[in-house]
Amino acid sequence: EAGVAQSPRYKIIEKRQSVAFWCNPISGHATLYWYQQILGQGPKLLIQFQNNGVVDDSQLPKDRFSAERLKGVDSTLKIQPAKLEDSAVYLCASSLVGPPGGGVSETQYFGPGTRLLVL
């Protein structure tokens, strides 16, 4: 079974530029998550989709971050414009199901992440 795919693996940009990350979840997984992991910290949930609907985006900085999951499969996360503090690893994960309003946490399978450096 193929795992969660992410691209690019690395990206270096200057502040105020835009960047986009792509994620392809495990086939058949309804729920997709984007996390931000700053060096030395645990992952922080940015947004959670179930199929193509948003379950939780309470910690997504909506003035600069956006995400979409068209057709309930692949997803893209965009930052526009980037700030220095956005330097982090952006992780994508997927799970078989995830309850819309919360509840039992399903096992998440993570991709390798995209390491972003903002100069």
Next chain:
Amino acid sequence: LAKTTQPISMDSYEGQEVNITCSHNNIATNDYITWYQQFPSQGPRFIIQGYKTKVTNEVASLFIPADRKSSTLSLPRVSLSDTAVYYCLVGDEDGGRRALTFGSGTRLQVQP
């Protein structure tokens, strides 16, 4: 949101048992507790998951007290390859809002 806390680091020797505790005072009622392992430059990898009491699989055990406000990951007979960062993940409920929350992570260093 209340924090999910773990010790920053632990040291051990090969063959020893290691216990890592996570404190999650505001765990959501219906949520499981999940533990992940992360190596450098990789995404977290699932280790074990439980709701209450004790769960055991081929790599670890998970102990959860009745109040579910903490959990302990137990790694029996660790080896050098167990050197990694370990995270707990819970649904944290504060002010009526639930959010998936990773702990701060515990860096385990296994020595020969």
